[in-house]
Structure formats: C-alpha cells, structure tokens
Amino acid sequence: MxxxxxxxxxxxxxxxxxxxxxxxxxxxxxxxxxxxxxxxxxxxxxxxxxxxxxxxxxxxxxxxxxxxxxxxxxxxxxxxxxxxxxxxxxxxxxxxxxxxxxxxxxxxxxxxxxxxxxxxxxxxxxxxxxxxxxxxxxDNRETTLSKIAGGFNGVLANVASLLGAPHSEMARLAAALEEKK
The missing domain is CATH 3.30.70.1730 (Ribosomal protein L10, N-terminal RNA-binding domain)
Known part of the structure; x- marks a missing residue:
C-alpha cells in the first residue's frame, strides 16, 4: 500500500x-x-x-x-x-x-x-x-522500627524510674528511720 x-x-x-x-x-x-x-x-x-x-x-x-x-x-x-x-x-x-x-x-x-x-x-x-x-x-523498615522501639524503651525506662523514685525514696527514708531506732 x-x-x-x-x-x-x-x-x-x-x-x-x-x-x-x-x-x-x-x-x-x-x-x-x-x-x-x-x-x-x-x-x-x-x-x-x-x-x-x-x-x-x-x-x-x-x-x-x-x-x-x-x-x-x-x-x-x-x-x-x-x-x-x-x-x-x-x-x-x-x-x-x-x-x-x-x-x-x-x-x-x-x-x-x-x-x-x-x-x-x-x-x-x-x-x-x-x-x-x-x-x-x-535505613530499611526493620532498622527504622528497631530505632523507634529503642527510643520508646529509653523513654519508658525514664518514666518508670521517675514513677518509682518517690517509692524508693520512701523506702530509703523508712530504712534510715529503722536504723536510727
């Protein structure tokens, strides 16, 4: 054609x-x-x-x-x-x-x-x-998630120690008073 x-x-x-x-x-x-x-x-x-x-x-x-x-x-x-x-x-x-x-x-x-x-x-x-x-x-997905989880663990550990501080302080005070007696 x-x-x-x-x-x-x-x-x-x-x-x-x-x-x-x-x-x-x-x-x-x-x-x-x-x-x-x-x-x-x-x-x-x-x-x-x-x-x-x-x-x-x-x-x-x-x-x-x-x-x-x-x-x-x-x-x-x-x-x-x-x-x-x-x-x-x-x-x-x-x-x-x-x-x-x-x-x-x-x-x-x-x-x-x-x-x-x-x-x-x-x-x-x-x-x-x-x-x-x-x-x-x-970073790949797993590494990024691990970093995020690690960050949360650090924050949670700090929160736990802050929340536990008054109780441990109270326990030390009670132990000191007991020792004084």
Missing part, C-alpha cells in the same frame, strides 16, 4: 507485543515500585548474580523501551520520559521493600561499572537516579 499525503498507514498490533505490554502493565500495577537500569556490558552470569542479590520479591527483566512506555501509561505511572527510556533497559519490579532493592543495586553497581541505575517509579510517580540513590542510603 502506497502512502499518500494526509493518510496514515494503519498498523495491526503484534499479538506477542500486545501480550508483553499487558504483562508489563500488570507488573507496574502490582509492584510497590520499579527501578529502570541500563544493563549494557553485563554478562548473563552477572545479570543472574544481580537477580539473586535482589531476592525473591523483585522481578528483574529486560524489556523494550516502547513497551515499558506503553505499559507505564496504561498503569497510570507518570513521568517516565524519553531520557529514562533510552538505550538498553532492564526493569526491576519490586513487590517488597524498595529500600532493600535500591541497596542491593547500589552494592552491585559498586562492583560492576557497566551497571547504571536510570531512574524508576514509586507509588505511580517517577524517581530520578539521584532519588533512588537517596533511597539506597536510607
């Missing part, structure tokens, strides 16, 4: 690509966050090593930029611009703690110069590579 000015050629979507976009859309919708990376220069062995370090709560796979863009739009994810979706892209869909995944990627990136974090999404909004770096530098 020859294209003439003013007419657009109609394309039928490839069923394989349509299924891939549908799967990516579901992953975006089900994941708490996602991190986009460039994997150029990494071997299959290194990619497997990264997947192991990320753990069971992270699905890490290679996808075409066009499909990622379409799936993100369909899932209601805002801000994945052309700069993020440039070059070979792999995406980590995180079903657990984003901090843990960001820490694992930071550690992996320190050992593998070819690995680059491009950016990502959290709760439907785009994140820059710098924001993911900040996420990696944060």
């Amino acid at each position: 020859k294209l003439t000015e003013g007419r657009r050629r109609e394309y039928m979507a490839n069923p394989k690509n349509t299924a891939a976009v549908k799967e990516l859309t579901a992953r975006f919708q089900n994941a708490s966050s996602a991190i986009l990376t460039e994997y150029r220069g990494l071997s299959v062995t290194e990619m497997t090593e990264l997947r192991k370090e990320l753990g069971a709560e992270v699905e890490y796979s290679v996808a075409k930029n066009t499909m990622i863009k379409l799936a993100a739009r369909e899932a209601g994810v805002e801000g994945l611009d052309e700069e993020l979706l440039n070059g070979p892209t792999a995406i980590a869909f995180i079903n657990g703690e984003a901090v843990d995944a960001a820490k694992a990627m930071k550690k992996f990136g320190a050992d593998h110069d070819a690995f680059v974090v491009k950016g990502g999404t959290m709760d439907g909004s785009a994140l820059t590579a710098e924001q993911i770096q900040q996420l990696a530098d944060m």
Whole structure:
C-alpha cells in the first residue's frame, strides 16, 4: 500500500507485543515500585548474580523501551520520559521493600561499572537516579522500627524510674528511720 499525503498507514498490533505490554502493565500495577537500569556490558552470569542479590520479591527483566512506555501509561505511572527510556533497559519490579532493592543495586553497581541505575517509579510517580540513590542510603523498615522501639524503651525506662523514685525514696527514708531506732 502506497502512502499518500494526509493518510496514515494503519498498523495491526503484534499479538506477542500486545501480550508483553499487558504483562508489563500488570507488573507496574502490582509492584510497590520499579527501578529502570541500563544493563549494557553485563554478562548473563552477572545479570543472574544481580537477580539473586535482589531476592525473591523483585522481578528483574529486560524489556523494550516502547513497551515499558506503553505499559507505564496504561498503569497510570507518570513521568517516565524519553531520557529514562533510552538505550538498553532492564526493569526491576519490586513487590517488597524498595529500600532493600535500591541497596542491593547500589552494592552491585559498586562492583560492576557497566551497571547504571536510570531512574524508576514509586507509588505511580517517577524517581530520578539521584532519588533512588537517596533511597539506597536510607535505613530499611526493620532498622527504622528497631530505632523507634529503642527510643520508646529509653523513654519508658525514664518514666518508670521517675514513677518509682518517690517509692524508693520512701523506702530509703523508712530504712534510715529503722536504723536510727
């Protein structure tokens, strides 16, 4: 079919690509966050090593930029611009703690110069590579809760000693009076 000015050629979507976009859309919708990376220069062995370090709560796979863009739009994810979706892209869909995944990627990136974090999404909004770096530098949920619990323990111990002070003072006074007799 020859294209003439003013007419657009109609394309039928490839069923394989349509299924891939549908799967990516579901992953975006089900994941708490996602991190986009460039994997150029990494071997299959290194990619497997990264997947192991990320753990069971992270699905890490290679996808075409066009499909990622379409799936993100369909899932209601805002801000994945052309700069993020440039070059070979792999995406980590995180079903657990984003901090843990960001820490694992930071550690992996320190050992593998070819690995680059491009950016990502959290709760439907785009994140820059710098924001993911900040996420990696944060304490994970368990550590934060431990710190909060430790703080409460300290406060409760102080309250208990303050509340117990009059009673212990009274007991010492009674003991001193008993000794005097």
